[in-house]
Amino acid sequence: MPLSTEEVEEIRKILGREPTEEELAMFEAQWSEHCSYKSSRLLLKLLPTEGRHVVVGPGRDAPAVKLFKDFAIVFKIESHNHPSAVDPYDGAATGIGGIVRDILTLGAKPVALLDMLYMGEPWDPHANWLIRGIVKGISDYGNRIGVPTLAGDTWFDTAFNTQPLVNVACVGVAPLSILVLGSPKPGDLIIIMGNATGRDGLLGSSFASKPLAEDTDKEIGAVQVGDPLTEKLLIDSLQILVSRGLVKYVKDLGGGGLTTAISETCADHGLGAVIELEKLHTRQKLTPLELLVSESQERMLIAVEPSKLREVEEVLRSHDVTYSIIGHFTGDGVIRVFYNKARVAEVSAKELARPRAVRRASYPPTEALKGLKPLYSLPPEPSYEEALVKLLSSPNIASKRWIYEQYDHEVGVRTVVKPGLGDAAVLRLLDGSSRGFAVKGDANPRYTSIDPFNGAANSVAECFRNLVAVGAKPIAIVDELNAGNPEKPEHFWYFEMMLKGVAWITEELRLPVVGGKVSFYNEDYRGRQVKPTTTIVGVGRVDDVSKAMTMELKESGSLIAVIGVTYPELGGSEYLFKLFGVEEGEIPRPRPASELRNATFILKAIRLGLLNAVHDISVGGLAVALAEMAVLGNLGVEVSIDSVYARGVQRVDELLFSETQARYVVEVKSDRVEELKKLAQKLGVRMSVVGRVLDKPIFTLSKSSKTILSVDLDLLKDAYNSLERAIEGGA
C-alpha cells in the first residue's frame, strides 16, 4: 500500500524537509501493514504473552520458551498468502525460507517445519494448480534444507479458490545456554551474508498490504524466488558461528529487506547506523533505492565485533557463503545511508520503525447473524453409512498422505510420531535423553467465518487437544490471524473478534501466546474477503517420547471409551456442509474448563500406561474419529452409541457428527479399564465405555441393540484414502 498523503505529511514533519525518494521508499516499506502492524498493534495487547516458561516473548524475530529447565524451544508462524496466490511454487517456498531464518536469529537449530494450507477445492482447475504448486514449493524447499515438514493442517474450500492462505511455522531447539540474546553495540560491523541482492520482491511487503489485483500476473515482480541451497549454507554456517560465540546478534532480511532489518535493529537497541550501499554484493546493477527495499531471499544480517571479523570471514569463506561488510552501528540513533559517498538518506531509526498505530473502525456485517442462528429445523437424517463415507472422503477429513509424503518428514532422525498416525507430531531432542516435544498446527476456516470469536477459541482448543492426545503437556502457542481489508469495518470486525477469542481462551487454558503474525487484505479482486482464519501452532512438552500416543487401534479385544460430553452442536459441522450444503448455525461452544479437566485425565492415563490409542474428536465428530482409528489400525470395532454421555441430543446424527469440543476417543487395555474408570471418577471426568476392538475388519455401530451402521473396513479405507484421486484425477 503506497503511503497516504497524511503519512507523507508526517514524514515531512519528522525530517523537517522534503524526503528523498530513497527515504520515501524506506518509510513505505517500514510503515506497510505487513511490517508495522499499524492496524492490529493496539488490539494485540489483549493477548496473554507471559508465563513461567516464556524466555523471549513477542518483539524479536522469534519467541523462545523453556521446554525443559536446560532446553529452549524457539518457534514462530508466518503467512505467505499473497505471493502464493500469484506464484504458488515460489510463494510457498520462500515462506519456508523466511520462517526458518527467523528461528536462526536466536541461534536455535531448526528441527521442524509446519505448513497450514487453506486452499481451494481440488476439482476447481485454478485451485488445483495452486494446490500442486504450493505443495511442490514447500516440498522442494523444505526437503532441500534438511528440516522435516510435518504436523501441518489443511482445509479445502471454494472461498480459497483464487486466494489461498499459506501459513508456515518453524520450530527450533537449543540448549538455553547458547541462545543468542545479545544486543549489537556501537562500532559493531554490519555484515550481510547469503544471497546476492537482486531486483526481486521489490516492496513485497507493501504488495502484501493491499488487496490482490484482478490480473495477478502483473504482480509477479513482487514475488521472490527461493534458493534452498543458499539457505542450507546459512543454516550450517550460522550453527558454527553461534557455537563458537562469534556473533551476538542475528537478524533476518525479510519483508522490507535491508531497510527493515537495519531500522528495527537500531530502534530495538537504541542505535544508529552508517551504511555504505555500494558495498552490498548484488546480482545486477541496482539503484540505491532498489538496494534498500529489495526482498531478495536467503540474506541475513549479523553484528560482529571488529576483533572477531577474521574468524567470521574464515567460516563464511570455507562454507562458500558470500557476504559483504556494509557498515557499522553507531550510538546516535540515526540511520545514515550513503551510496558512493553521496548521502541518500538520513532518518531517525525510532521514527522509521515506529509508525503511529491506527484504531480501525469495526462492526459486524449482517452476514454475521448466521452464527447466532439456532438450528431449529434440521433436514431428515440420511443413511449413516452414506454420511460416514461422504465425510471420510471429504478432502477436509481424508488422509493427507498425498501431501505429507511429498515432504521429507523424517530427516534429522527426531520424528517419533510421524504424520498420519498422531494427532500431533512428536520429536525427540536427540540429546541422549528420552525427552522431546510435540507440535501441531490447527485452524477451522468455516468456524471462524461463521463465528470468529468462538471459532478462533476452538482453533486454540483443538490444538491444545491434539497435543494432549499424543501425551504432551501444552506450554505455549503462536497465532496467525488471516483477515480481510482492515480499512473495511465489516472485515476488521472478524479480525477483532478472532483476536479476542484467542485472548479469552488462552487466558482460560493458561497458555501464553508468545508470538504471532497478522495477515490483512486477504480478499479477492472483487473485494470479498476469503474466509477469515485463525491458525494456531502449539508446542507441548514430552517427558518420554517412547510413551507418545498414536491414534490407530492396536489390539483386538481392547475396549473403546469416549471422554467428555456430547451436545447437539451440528452448526458449522462438516456433516451439515457435506451432506446438505449448509454452512451456518451456532458452532460448537468452546469449553475451556472441560478441556483442562479432560486433558489432565488423558495425560495421567497415558503416563500410567492404561491406553493403547488416543484420538481427539474434531471435524466430522465421534463417528469419524472412530472410523479413522479403525482404518489406520486396520481393526474393526463394535460400538453401542446408547452409552455415550450426551446432553440434549435428540437425533442419532447429532450424536455421531456433532463437533462438540473437549472430547476424545481412547482405546483402553482390557485389563486396565477399572483403573481408568476410577481415575475418571476421581477427576470428575465424563467417561463412557462404548464398545470394543474386533479382530475382523467390520465397522459396526448399534443403538438399543439394533445395528444402525455396519460396513466393511475396506470401504471406509477407500474413502479415507481418496485425496490423491481428488487431486491427481483418475479412478
Next chain:
Amino acid sequence: MPRIAIVKFPGTNCDEDVRHVLVNVVGLYAEIVWYKEFTVNQWDAVVLPGGFSYGDWLRAGAIAARTRAVEELVEARDMGVPILGICNGFQILVEAGLLPGALLYNDTGRFVCRWVRTHIERPRGPWLALAKDGQVLDMPVAHAEGRYYIDEESYKSLLLKSPMLRYLQGFNPNGSLYDVAGVGSEDGIVFGLMPHPERASEAHLVPRGFSPGGRVIFESLSYSLKRGW
C-alpha cells in the same frame, strides 16, 4: 579405533543423522568432513550421506560427483576402503561411475517419503557382513530421483553377480527397474542404496508393523572393521 568419514557437500543434510547412528547406536568413531577437507589417507571407511548436494542442480549428485573429493574417493575404493552411499550419496556414486546404473526421476513425478520393505540378495562385503541372503530390511525412502535404471545386459552381467537390495512386491515407491533399491560392487566394498538405513536403526523411530532394518548395515561395518571381511 577405526575412523569413519562422513563427507559433507554443500546441501548434504543427513550427515548428523548418520553420525548419530554410527557414534551413539553402533559405537564407532565418526567425523563429519567438509568436502574440501576430505583426503583419502586418514579414513578406514567413508559414508556419503543423503541430502541435496549442490541443491540437486543439473541432476541429483551430478555436481558433487565432479569434485576433487570424489576423485579421492575413487582412490579410496582402489585401496579397498569401504564406501557407502545413502540416497543422494548413492546418486553421487552412480554419477561418478563407482556403481552401475542411473537414478531417474520417480515415475509419479513427485518426491516420496515413505517406509518400504526390501530384501537383500547376495550379501557380501563390509556393509552386509551380518546380513543373511533374503533377509527382509525395512527402511524409509525420501527422494525425488530414485527410479533405478540399468540396461538388461548390465543387469545380468553386473547386478546379478553383486550384492543387491530389492523392494518387495508392492513396496516399489518410484518405478525402479527390477525393483532395485540398492546395489553394490561385486566385492561389496562399495554399496549404495536409496532407502535411509540411519532412519531405521532405532526401535522408537520405527512405525508399527515395520522393524529397524537399517541397523544391520552399520553393525556389519563395525564387525567388519574389527574382524576384516
